[in-house]
Amino acid sequence: MxxxxxxxxxxxxxxxxxxxxxxxxxxxxxxxxxxxxxxxxxxxxxxxxxxxxxxxxxxxxxxxxxxxxxxxxxxxxAAEKLAEYKVTTNDMLIPLSLAVTDVLTAPTAIARREARQSLRQMTVGFAAEYVGPERSRSCFYGLEDDPETGGRTLRLRAWHGRNKPPRARFDPADPAEAQVFALVDSLDSMIVTDVQAIHLLGWTDIAEYRTFIAVTVAAGERPLGLLTLDSLHPGDLSDEDLDLVRLFAQLLAAGLSVR
CATH class of the missing domain: 1.10.287 (Helix Hairpins)
Structure with missing residues (x-):
């Protein structure tokens, strides 16, 4: 000063x-x-x-x-927190930006596919380790065509966090899970501080988590999937965490939109 x-x-x-x-x-x-x-x-x-x-x-x-x-x-x-925040932000955003660049500059379709998967895994890893508290879990579900039904599905493509694997997919034919697709189609995001206080059966497994964030990954008006972060206790996640997950979703969309 x-x-x-x-x-x-x-x-x-x-x-x-x-x-x-x-x-x-x-x-x-x-x-x-x-x-x-x-x-x-x-x-x-x-x-x-x-x-x-x-x-x-x-x-x-x-x-x-x-x-x-x-x-x-x-x-x-305050100075210590600011320095810690800067270091953490750089530790996350620089590698993610480089991962997006790897997708954009991949010389072949196979290399691009591998770079996209690396970007997915890096994104959920940073979300679980840096954004949420201890034992948080982050998942990315890709919005894809389902050859079995001829419709759409949200299929698990990457996750990081607690040992128990998350669900493998969301089914739009299930009325309880249709609201997940409604969120993706709206290109919106949401945070629920306590899943026991709401009636969103398609989202929750109360035995596994009590609070979660869900953010649509989209390139412009085209939805590409869903990025989620959940934690064990009510109130573990905040609006500030939601903003950071949105930022991750935007970086992820930049890489996944390249074909």
Whole structure:
């Protein structure tokens, strides 16, 4: 920070001694004109007045010192968090950007397919490890044609996190799972802080997680799939986490849109 730091405006330093000066002047004047008091009493009263006046300065000064310490601690913690955030962001975004570049510059269809899978896996890995709390899980479901039904399906293409594998696919013919496809078709995203507080049976396996984020991966108006992040406890994920998963979905879409 440029220049000298001011903990309090100049007026505050002038205002602090004023009560003490006024108190001392009033006390000493009272003692001076009290002729009926003995010398010892007068001296005692003067001493008490001076001590009381000193306290009016000392106590606020101590509070200012404590406040300085709190401000310094808060500034240090904020700086540490900012540095940690910058490092974490660089650790995630730079590799993801390079992975997208690998897809764009792949010389053959096979190399491009491998680069896309690497990008998918890297995305869910970063989402699970950096965005959610411990034991979070991230999944990517690709929106694909289903040769068995002739319709569409959301098929699991990459995941990272807890040991138990997520579901393999979503079926649009299942009324409970149709809402997942409705979200993808709307190109929208959502966060649910507690799955027990809602009735979205297509999304949830309460035995596995209690909060989740779902973000459509889309290239323009064309949906490509769904990126999810879930965690074990209600409230584990926040709107800030949703914004970061959206960013991952945009980078993922940039790579998957290349054919």
């Amino acid at each position: 440029a220049g000298r730091r001011r903990w309090l405006p100049p007026a505050a330093w002038w205002n602090l001694p004023l009560p003490a000066v006024a108190s001392s002047a009033a006390w000493i004047t009272q003692v001076y004109f009290s002729e009926n008091l003995s010398g010892v009493t007068q001296a005692s009263l003067v001493t008490i007045g001076v001590l009381a006046s000193a306290l009016t300065v000392l106590l606020p000064a101590l509070e200012i010192r404590r406040e300085r310490g709190r401000i310094a601690t808060a500034e240090r913690m």
